[in-house]
Amino acid sequence: MPKSHVAGLAMTPTAFFIAHIHTGGNHMSLPDGAYEALENALGAENVCDDPAVTSAYSYMWLLYSTHAQSGRYRPAAVVLPGSTHDVQTIIKIANRYKFSYIPVGTNLLPPTIPIRPDTIIIDPKRMDRILEIDTQNMFAVVEPYVTYAQLQAETMKYGLTITVAEAGAQVSVVANNMFQGMGGTGHKFGYNRGVLGVDWVLPSGELLQIGSRGNPHGGWFWGDCAGINLKGLLRADSGHCGGLGMVTTMAVKLFPYPGPSTFPVKGTNPDFKVTFPHDRFRLNLIKFPDRRKLIEAMYEIGHAEIAAAVHEEPATMVLSGASPSVEYFWEKWPEFMKQWRNVLSVTLIGFSSPRQVAYEQKVLDQIVQELGGEYIQEGSELWQIGEDNIGEQIRTGLSNRLFRIAGDFFVIGGFGFDSIDQSYKMSEEYMWPLIEEGQKKGHFIPDDTHNDWLNSYQLGHFSETEPLIFFEHDLDAGATFITSYMKTIQEAVKRKMCTTWPLGPMNYIAGPNMCNYHELVLKIKKELDPRMTSNPDYPVPPQPPQ
Numbered sequence: 001m002p003k004s005h006v007a008g009l010a011m012t013p014t015a016f017f018i019a020h021i022h023t024g025g026n027h028m029s030l031p032d033g034a035y036e037a038l039e040n041a042l043g044a045e046n047v048c049d050d051p052a053v054t055s056a057y058s059y060m061w062l063l064y065s066t067h068a069q070s071g072r073y074r075p076a077a078v079v080l081p082g083s084t085h086d087v088q089t090i091i092k093i094a095n096r097y098k099f100s101y102i103p104v105g106t107n108l109l110p111p112t113i114p115i116r117p118d119t120i121i122i123d124p125k126r127m128d129r130i131l132e133i134d135t136q137n138m139f140a141v142v143e144p145y146v147t148y149a150q151l152q153a154e155t156m157k158y159g160l161t162i163t164v165a166e167a168g169a170q171v172s173v174v175a176n177n178m179f180q181g182m183g184g185t186g187h188k189f190g191y192n193r194g195v196l197g198v199d200w201v202l203p204s205g206e207l208l209q210i211g212s213r214g215n216p217h218g219g220w221f222w223g224d225c226a227g228i229n230l231k232g233l234l235r236a237d238s239g240h241c242g243g244l245g246m247v248t249t250m251a252v253k254l255f256p257y258p259g260p261s262t263f264p265v266k267g268t269n270p271d272f273k274v275t276f277p278h279d280r281f282r283l284n285l286i287k288f289p290d291r292r293k294l295i296e297a298m299y300e301i302g303h304a305e306i307a308a309a310v311h312e313e314p315a316t317m318v319l320s321g322a323s324p325s326v327e328y329f330w331e332k333w334p335e336f337m338k339q340w341r342n343v344l345s346v347t348l349i350g351f352s353s354p355r356q357v358a359y360e361q362k363v364l365d366q367i368v369q370e371l372g373g374e375y376i377q378e379g380s381e382l383w384q385i386g387e388d389n390i391g392e393q394i395r396t397g398l399s400n401r402l403f404r405i406a407g408d409f410f411v412i413g414g415f416g417f418d419s420i421d422q423s424y425k426m427s428e429e430y431m432w433p434l435i436e437e438g439q440k441k442g443h444f445i446p447d448d449t450h451n452d453w454l455n456s457y458q459l460g461h462f463s464e465t466e467p468l469i470f471f472e473h474d475l476d477a478g479a480t481f482i483t484s485y486m487k488t489i490q491e492a493v494k495r496k497m498c499t500t501w502p503l504g505p506m507n508y509i510a511g512p513n514m515c516n517y518h519e520l521v522l523k524i525k526k527e528l529d530p531r532m533t534s535n536p537d538y539p540v541p542p543q544p545p546q
């Protein structure tokens, strides 16, 4: 076993690890007295610097290829607040002792990983309560560790639901609504229209209440308020990623749900099926002769104001979701890729009655016929692979399988919120050519479908597209991914199109071409967080990347 040299001693890595635990973990990177102040405020059981715990917060998919090499910094400590008051106290201690902090939800996104050694993670695991479900006014009030699955399971008992992010029903409702909040049923329920009253602890430690919470006795019910609404500051396109303090309570909009009070799933992982009543919930999987026709159908469905969920579903996504094992995927993939092309998934929901489904089906049949589409027949092999799509629109549970088939997964670019036409243009003009370059290098898996996960929001009034790529957990492939991702920003800028989501430092590429918005965002950050310690590099880092 190789030996490490620590302070002149030769040790095995295991011995070094144990020595590290015994010498008091990592909190040495916090200023003197800071760890003790946190313990005094929260109780020793709610503060931890054990490397066995902090290591779990230092690993992240994709990060080996991006700004903060995965595992480079373990957080100095992890703290578990139990209330808004605790969060205020933690942030005030951070200000007094001068160290950084990152508020997190369930840690799915790369910006939750520390980029400085003196950083603590504020993990809201103890703040997991649904505080209220108002069935009359159709909203719920939640703490930051409430997940979509948890909230939806409760609201379904009252005939209500929420649009669940396709990141998966296991993510935090608060974190996701602050980020994109785009869910399967966004065609009907809207794209991130759900944020209502919010309690938000600023980097000063002060509590700011926005939406109707900002008005005396205003309650939680409304996302707007008298006067200027600061909701845009909270989330804008993709949120501040913990760079402007921490949201501790949020009210979110609920929507009608005409289904069973328990999510109707049969079987156990990896083989399960959802069984919604057919007269109220109808999945349609439709093959079109080409993508242009598929897009026309998306527009027509929007004009007719029918359907709850409308998505182009790419073959990789459908098959990886349906695959109980990696072997199953690779066995099926060559043939499946030929057969599953230009498929639009349309879920109809009879909110008012079964007659709504019958009516919408008639309208859809006409659109499909006029555009030369063909339904995938229920019971066929393709149908059996794709049928879980209806469950995915309502409570996403299969997104974790996307990571399995090659080791890593992402989109070459995307999240450029624009019209369906523009999304298609971005995809064809520069995203797929970049994918093909990556495939030629042998870095991305073979896929010649040119189909994306193209999503309709707000009855087709706008959309975003995600051309998926799958690659090995490997530095070269990761580098191809990250350079291609940045190129999609440059290509969009050249064409004056909406750019791929510019994560942190990438705002320095997009900003100069878009009225220097990044300078304005940085000014806001400096104003609210003058020491730049609330997730320091977000939403925009203080310096351009070197």
Ligand SMILES: Cc1cc2nc3c(=O)[nH]c(=O)nc-3n(C[C@H](O)[C@H](O)[C@H](O)COP(=O)(O)OP(=O)(O)OC[C@H]3O[C@@H](n4cnc5c(N)ncnc54)[C@H](O)[C@@H]3O)c2cc1C
Pocket: 102, 103, 104, 105, 106, 107, 108, 109, 110, 111, 112, 144, 165, 166, 167, 168, 171, 172, 173, 174, 175, 176, 177, 178, 179, 180, 181, 182, 183, 239, 240, 241, 242, 243, 245, 246, 247, 248, 399, 400, 402, 535
């Ligand atoms: C496979 C995949 C599919 C995805 N699909 C979708 C999708 O369809 N729709 C969609 O909207 N998103 C999607 N995403 C992105 C996803 O929304 C985010 O990853 C999600 O919000 C993460 O939730 P989380 O609880 O893990 O948040 P985290 O990753 O823990 O946090 C996300 C960010 O918010 C900050 N943050 C978290 N909580 C708070 C808080 N209380 N106050 C202030 N800042 C906070 C964190 O610092 C971090 O920067 C997808 C991601 C993946 C990996």
